[in-house]
Amino acid sequence: MKGMEGDVKIGLEVHVQMTSLKTKLFCGCSSDYRGKEPNTLVCPVCLGLPGSLPVLNKKAVEYAVMAALALNCEISDRMLFFRKNYFYPDLPKNFQITQYDRAGGVPLARNGYLYLDFEGRRRKIRISRIHLEEDPGRLVHLGSIDRSPYTLVDYNRSGVALLEIVTKPDIRSPREARIFLQKLRSILEHLGIFDGGLEGAMRCDANISIAGGTRVEVKNISSFKEVERALSFEITRQRGLLEKGIMVKRETRHWDEARRVTVSLRTKETEQDYRYFPELDLVPVELKEEFIEKVKAEMPELPDKRVERFISQYGLPRYDASVLVSSKALADFFEEAVRLYNKPKEISNWMMSDLLRYLYENNLELHESKITPAKLVEMIKLIDEGVISGKIAKRILPKIIVTGKSPSEIVREEGMVKISDLEFLENLITRIFAENPKAVNDALINEKAAHYLVGQLMKATEGKADPVLSSQLIMKRLEKLRRERGIK
Amino acid sequence: MSRIYELMAAELSDKVRSQEVSAEEHLHSILERIDRVDEKIHAYVTIAREEAIARAREIDKKARRGEKLGLLAGVVVAVKDNICTKGIRTTCSSRMLENFVPPYDATVIERLKTSDAIIIGKTNMDEFAMGSTTETSYFGATRNPWNLDKVPGGSSGGSAAAVIAEEATAALGSDTGGSIRCPASYCSDVGLKPTYGLVSRYGLISYANSLEQIGPITRTVRDCALLLSVISGHDSRDSTSVKIPREDYLKYLISDVKGLRIGLPREFFGEGVEEDAKEPVLEAVGKLEEFGASCCEISIPAMKYALPAYYIIAMSEASSNLARYDGLRYGYRDENDEGNFDEVFSRNRRIGFGAEVRRRIILGTYALSAGYFEQYYLKALKIRTLIRRDFERAFKDVDIIIGPTMPLLPFNIGERIDDPLKLYMCDILTVPANLTGYPALSVPSGFRKSLPVGMQIIGKPFDEGTLLRVAYTFEQNTGYHKYRPPL
Ligand SMILES: [Zn+2]
Numbered sequence: 001m002k003g004m005e006g007d008v009k010i011g012l013e014v015h016v017q018m019t020s021l022k023t024k025l026f027c028g029c030s031s032d033y034r035g036k037e038p039n040t041l042v043c044p045v046c047l048g049l050p051g052s053l054p055v056l057n058k059k060a061v062e063y064a065v066m067a068a069l070a071l072n073c074e075i076s077d078r079m080l081f082f083r084k085n086y087f088y089p090d091l092p093k094n095f096q097i098t099q100y101d102r103a104g105g106v107p108l109a110r111n112g113y114l115y116l117d118f119e120g121r122r123r124k125i126r127i128s129r130i131h132l133e134e135d136p137g138r139l140v141h142l143g144s145i146d147r148s149p150y151t152l153v154d155y156n157r158s159g160v161a162l163l164e165i166v167t168k169p170d171i172r173s174p175r176e177a178r179i180f181l182q183k184l185r186s187i188l189e190h191l192g193i194f195d196g197g198l199e200g201a202m203r204c205d206a207n208i209s210i211a212g213g214t215r216v217e218v219k220n221i222s223s224f225k226e227v228e229r230a231l232s233f234e235i236t237r238q239r240g241l242l243e244k245g246i247m248v249k250r251e252t253r254h255w256d257e258a259r260r261v262t263v264s265l266r267t268k269e270t271e272q273d274y275r276y277f278p279e280l281d282l283v284p285v286e287l288k289e290e291f292i293e294k295v296k297a298e299m300p301e302l303p304d305k306r307v308e309r310f311i312s313q314y315g316l317p318r319y320d321a322s323v324l325v326s327s328k329a330l331a332d333f334f335e336e337a338v339r340l341y342n343k344p345k346e347i348s349n350w351m352m353s354d355l356l357r358y359l360y361e362n363n364l365e366l367h368e369s370k371i372t373p374a375k376l377v378e379m380i381k382l383i384d385e386g387v388i389s390g391k392i393a394k395r396i397l398p399k400i401i402v403t404g405k406s407p408s409e410i411v412r413e414e415g416m417v418k419i420s421d422l423e424f425l426e427n428l429i430t431r432i433f434a435e436n437p438k439a440v441n442d443a444l445i446n447e448k449a450a451h452y453l454v455g456q457l458m459k460a461t462e463g464k465a466d467p468v469l470s471s472q473l474i475m476k477r478l479e480k481l482r483r484e485r486g487i488k
Numbered sequence: 489m490s491r492i493y494e495l496m497a498a499e500l501s502d503k504v505r506s507q508e509v510s511a512e513e514h515l516h517s518i519l520e521r522i523d524r525v526d527e528k529i530h531a532y533v534t535i536a537r538e539e540a541i542a543r544a545r546e547i548d549k550k551a552r553r554g555e556k557l558g559l560l561a562g563v564v565v566a567v568k569d570n571i572c573t574k575g576i577r578t579t580c581s582s583r584m585l586e587n588f589v590p591p592y593d594a595t596v597i598e599r600l601k602t603s604d605a606i607i608i609g610k611t612n613m614d615e616f617a618m619g620s621t622t623e624t625s626y627f628g629a630t631r632n633p634w635n636l637d638k639v640p641g642g643s644s645g646g647s648a649a650a651v652i653a654e655e656a657t658a659a660l661g662s663d664t665g666g667s668i669r670c671p672a673s674y675c676s677d678v679g680l681k682p683t684y685g686l687v688s689r690y691g692l693i694s695y696a697n698s699l700e701q702i703g704p705i706t707r708t709v710r711d712c713a714l715l716l717s718v719i720s721g722h723d724s725r726d727s728t729s730v731k732i733p734r735e736d737y738l739k740y741l742i743s744d745v746k747g748l749r750i751g752l753p754r755e756f757f758g759e760g761v762e763e764d765a766k767e768p769v770l771e772a773v774g775k776l777e778e779f780g781a782s783c784c785e786i787s788i789p790a791m792k793y794a795l796p797a798y799y800i801i802a803m804s805e806a807s808s809n810l811a812r813y814d815g816l817r818y819g820y821r822d823e824n825d826e827g828n829f830d831e832v833f834s835r836n837r838r839i840g841f842g843a844e845v846r847r848r849i850i851l852g853t854y855a856l857s858a859g860y861f862e863q864y865y866l867k868a869l870k871i872r873t874l875i876r877r878d879f880e881r882a883f884k885d886v887d888i889i890i891g892p893t894m895p896l897l898p899f900n901i902g903e904r905i906d907d908p909l910k911l912y913m914c915d916i917l918t919v920p921a922n923l924t925g926y927p928a929l930s931v932p933s934g935f936r937k938s939l940p941v942g943m944q945i946i947g948k949p950f951d952e953g954t955l956l957r958v959a960y961t962f963e964q965n966t967g968y969h970k971y972r973p974p975l
Binding site for chain 1: 570571572577580585588590591592594683689690691692693694697698722726727728751804805807808810811813814816817818829830833856857858861865867
């Protein structure tokens with residue numbers, strides 16, 4: 001099997017910030033740290049000052065239970081926190097409050113799964129556990145980590161609530177890893193606990209092994225866009241080694257996003273001893289059945305259900321429905337557009353083809369573009385009202401995405417209004433017929449050849465000629481010529 | 489000026505409220521007393537003179553304006569130096585925190601302030617509360633006011649010495665394995681370790697967080713009840729703080745023990761406990777019997793494993809609790825900043841911590857390490873469960889358990905400090921209350937060789953009321969609380 005796609009095993013360890021929480025996991029500090037002055041969102045607790053004690057954020061538990069339910073996990077009736085002990089400057093207590101599944105530890109949830117519809121197949125990715133933990137602070141270096149003359153620490157992120165979601169090594173390709181993360185993101189966004197558009201809100205580490213090789217861990221993957229690149233690089237690297245008969249070392253590697261390579265961090269011959277033991281400053285949390293039932297009852301619609309609804313309610317093909325629901329923002333955009341203008345198929349087509357292609361090619365997220373449902377709808381209405389052609393619409397859509405201007409404004413500014421001036425078009429046709437006598441002769445005999453003449457007309461008007469009207473006028477002119485020349 | 493520094497907290501607060509004594513004149517009398525005797529005793533690490541005077545004036549102003557004053561109006565409280573005080577350095581008697589000034593008050597400090605107490609300063613202790621003699625302090629040992637060659641007990645030795653030497657009206661200590669009761673016994677104070685969860689630990693610098701509680705050290709049982717009423721009660725900032733209604737413990741000050749069933753554990757009077765430590769306690773029990781209590785011998789079989797279990801748990805927790813001291817954000821930072829994080833952290837910790845602290849961190853790290861975790865830490869937890877069961881069983885037949893607080897009389901400074909095992913043995917009778925979380929109180933019960941002996945009373949969880957009633961009955965009928973060291 002060496003060299004085949006099927007011999008790759010990937011397991012992911014995903015860290016997701018519950019960005020909808022207003023406050024950190026164990027203190028009342030704001031968790032909205034992005035773009036804030038360093039070390040301003042801190043208190044004795046998240047700075048780990050002597051004498052401070054953690055108090056669990058109840059909302060975080062509720063959100064985590066929601067996520068666990070959405071990922072089909074078994075939820076523990078009682079969960080404990082543990083300390084993971086290691087020295088690092090981003091960790092103000094030099095231990096992280098987390099959960100553990102050994103030594104008497106009980107994580108929030110275990111044994112879940114997620115289905116992926118991927119390349120026409122349904123794949124089951126098993127989830128071994130989900131737990132709650134605190135995010136460390138952030139280290140800031142001047143330039144690269146190994147050359148910076150100093151390290152700055154910002155503890156604004158310290159103590160932000162993280163969900164750690166660990167999969168079994170069920171993922172078979174980098175592409176599948178990306179799809180998994182996309183689906184996970186969509187689920188968490190639908191639950192309203194997470195905004196994937198925020199930088200660093202979803203980070204992941206991956207274990208990769210190829211049959212005949214050794215398990216390698218890749219850390220520091222910052223988004224689901226990066227996961228595909230990092231894993232592809234790592235697989236190529238490992239295959240290269242195996243082909244040369246070199247053993248793959250068991251190690252931890254770091255994904256260098258800028259250079260797009262993985263680099264060796266430390267040889268993982270022995271596991272680092274984190275000396276996990278109970279965090280006795282926190283009491284065990286009872287997850288009573290009524291509580292879980294209540295959370296379950298309040299769960300919003302999840303992506304899988306939404307796909308089915310898009311198919312039945314809007315008559316979309318399954319593929320289109322699942323693409324739209326792959327991101328909550330996209331699905332919400334679609335439904336808002338449909339609410340404004342009840343033409344789901346047209347809206348879906350425009351989103352599926354032109355909008356998504358543009359975003360993908362330019363590596364943009366929907367929220368990074370300036371288009372709104374209202375603007376897309378306005379554009380489609382201009383087509384339906386005959387003001388612009390579909391061709392013109394294809395040209396103005398990117399302009400809407402980039403500038404956020406309204407379609408009518410763009411049309412007006414750039415003189416893109418469809419030409420339906422009869423006299424103008426008739427004159428142009430006379431000229432085109434004169435310039436293309438051979439094509440005219442062909443068209444007189446074979447009606448299909450008339451398309452060439454229509455094309456010439458469109459070319460001459462830079463696509464602004466009304467295509468229906470143009471075609472009618474050319475047909476009429478040809479008919480007239482046939483009569484004149486007595487062609488049947 | 490008269491000797492008003494002698495006043496008990498209960499009397500003093502009445503006099504301040506009625507403006508018979510001003511908080512400021514009383515404070516000055518205490519400050520003079522400190523100036524006169526603390527050179528000999530060395531109870532204090534930091535004296536917050538200015539802050540205290542400002543507070544006293546505020547309280548007097550309130551009194552003059554006729555505002556209602558709190559339970560501890562004008563009471564001068566000395567605070568163990570591991571309890572955070574906003575704006576007053578809190579050192580844990582360690583070089584590591586020599587210049588650490590907390591930006592916040594511990595919950596107990598907030599409560600003292602709300603009840604109009606005055607924080608006079610921070611008292612000496614064993615470094616990070618690791619010790620039973622107050623000898624491991626970076627700032628030097630505290631001496632026993634009864635005999636300056638002797639240790640005052642520890643780790644809250646500074647608090648206990650300050651109170652009996654009348655350098656403070658009352659004090660707060662913390663008790664991880666006997667750190668309130670041991671010095672209370674050695675200095676002839678009343679010292680209470682409350683039930684785990686009764687007093688908020690928010691702002692107490694952790695040594696072993698599953699074992700310790702803050703508690704009062706006073707000269708009388710009444711003052712103990714008074715302070716406990718102020719500092720106890722639920723605190724949302726401490727998840728282990730128990731949600732029970734706040735109590736007025738003064739209501740338990742009744743001189744009556746009729747029908748009280750006392751258990752005397754064989755293990756508290758057996759091998760390793762000196763006659764001098766036992767006799768006064770047995771005499772005291774005899775007194776309580778005269779007043780109508782009954783007593784019987786009981787047994788806590790798991791006691792023989794208590795000490796090793798205690799030390800493994802305490803050191804394991806300490807190894808993690810003290811990890812945060814790396815010199816990066818606060819605390820000792822060596823001038824030499826060369827090397828990577830590990831090297832810098834190690835250097836700061838090697839120099840910032842004293843020998844006993846390093847010993848306990850290393851032992852605790854070892855006990856939590858892969859391969860030893862089950863053998864040490866988990867086994868210690870099992871023993872903890874066994875001891876708890878033994879106590880639960882014992883309390884089915886008795887209302888309180890009595891024994892000596894310490895297995896031996898106060899010893900000479902320097903006598904045991906070089907032999908950790910011998911030193912750890914001193915805690916044998918106090919650690920059970922920490923392992924079980926049960927409340928325990930030490931009350932003066934006489935003297936041997938001119939040195940104080942304390943009687944330890946252990947109660948059921950949250951039954952501080954009974955402890956106070958028994959201690960009060962004994963105190964009121966004997967009067968050992970009236971003795972003062974010859975200073
Ligand atoms: Zn905070």
